[in-house]
Amino acid sequence: MPALIDGTFNSREVAGLPLASGGVVAGGVLYRSDALAAVTDAGAATIAHSLIGTVVDFRADAEREQAPDRLPEHVDVVRFPMLDGAVRDSGRAERAVPSLAAVYAHLLDTHGADFAAVGRLVARPADPARPAVLVHCTAGKDRTGVAVALVLDAVGTARDAIVTDYLATAANLAGAWADGMRRRIEAAGMPLTPELDELLAGTTRPAIESVFAHVDAGGGAAEYLLRHGLSAPDLDALRSRLTSPGR
Template identity: 30%
Template sequence: MRDFTRWIELEGAVNVRDLGGLATVDGGTTRFGRIYRSDNLQGLTERDVRVLVGDRELRNVVDLRSGPEVRLEGPGPLTAVPQVSIHHLTLFAEGGLYTDVEADTAGGDAIEGDKVLPWTARDENDERMAELRVTGYYYGYIRDRPDSVLAALRAMALDDGAAIVHCAAGKDRTGVLCALALEVAGATREAIVDDYVATGDRLEGILARLRASETYRVDLDNRPADDHRPRAEYMRQFLGVLDERFGGPLAWLASQGWTESDSRTLRARLRD
C-alpha cells in the first residue's frame, strides 16, 4: 500500500512527492526530506518557492527536459533563486550545440510529443506492444544519454540540501531516474514499481497542466485519463531489460563509470 504522506501539496505543481518511506531489501525504509520528484516546475507560486526552498531546504533541481522544452516554457521561478542550482540534463541525444534531435522537429520551435510523452500514442489494441514501446523509450534514455543519467544521479546525491528531479509530467524520464536512484539505495523492486505507478494518482491534474501549455497541448489527445495511466509492467519490463542485458541496474551504471563511491554517496542521502 502506498504511503500518501509522501505527497507534497503545492499550488503550481501536482505530481510532487518524497522518495522517502519506501521499503528496502534489508527491511528498512528510504529517508524522507532528501530527494523529491515532480512534474514541471514552471508554475510554482511564491508560496511554493517558500515551501520548497525555505521549509524543505531545496538546493538542487535536476531538470530532465529537452533543450526545446526549456526554451519554449521559459525560465521557471526557481531559476531566480540564488540558493538553488539548476542542473539541466536532457535525456535525449543532442544533434548540435542547441538542438536535441530526438525531441525537436522544428529547429527548437516544437517538440516531438511521442519522445517527450511516450504514453500519448499508446496502442489501445495491443497491451504488449504498448509495454514494449514505452520500455523502448526508457531504454533509449540510458542508451543515448548515459552521461546525463550519471550526472543527474550525482546531482541528486549532493549533500548541501534537498534535491528535486523533474521532467514534464514527472512520469517517464523522472520515473527512470528515480528507479535507478532507488535501486542504488537498496529499495525493493516492489517499492520502485509502486513509486512509479503512484503518478497515476495525480494523472488528471498532470494532464490538465500539460494541456494548459502550448508546448505540450498539441501532443495530447482527448482520450480518458486512464488511457495515460502509468502501468507497473512498463517499469518491471525496463528493469528486467537491465537485468537480462547487464546483470542489473547497478551493473549498467558501473559499465558507464559509476563508482562504489558514487553509490555510497547516494545511499547516504536516501538511507539512515
C-alpha cells in the same frame, strides 16, 4: 495525495519506501516533480524553506523555453536534456506511437552517463546546508520515473515499493494536468489514440518493470550506473545518504 509544491501536480518527496534488506529510504534527500513553471508564491516558499539545493531538469531546450521553471535564486539547476517530450513525432501518421517500454529502453540506451551523474549529485551534494536534490521533467513521469527507479534500485529499495511510487504519478496527473495536455494534442491536429493517451499521462507496471529487466540483463541498476560513470565510492555514498534503518 496533494502535491508537495503548490503550482505543481506531481511533486513529492521520495522517502520512507522500504528497503529489501530492511530499513527505509531516508527523508530529506530526494524529491521528484513535474515541471516547476507554474509554481506559486507558496510553492516557491516551500522550496526556499526546504533542504532542496539542486534541481535536475531533464527537459529538452524547447520544453524549458516554453515553460521556464520558477525557482528561488539559491537553487542550483543542472540540465540533462532527454527527448523532446514524451510524444515527440508521435502524431505523424507515418510513425507508430512508441510504447512506454520503448521510450524507457531508449532512455536507458542513450542517457546512461546522465543517469549516473544524477546518482552522483544525490550522493555528493554541492551545498551541505541544502543537500537534497529534486529531479523533474514535464510530467515527472517518464524521464523522472526512470531516473528515480534507477537510483532507488541501486540502493536496494524493494521493487514493489519503486513500482508503487511510479504508479502514483498517473493518479497525480489525472484531471486538470492530463486534460490540458490532451487539449494541446488535439489542437495540434493529432489523433488522441489510447496509445498516445497512455504515453501522455499513463503509468503501467509492465513499463517500469521493463526498466528492471533492462538493467538486470547487465547486472542490475547499481552495475548500470557504475558502467556509465558512477564510481564505487559514489555508490557507497549514495547508499549511505539514501538509506536509513527506520524505526
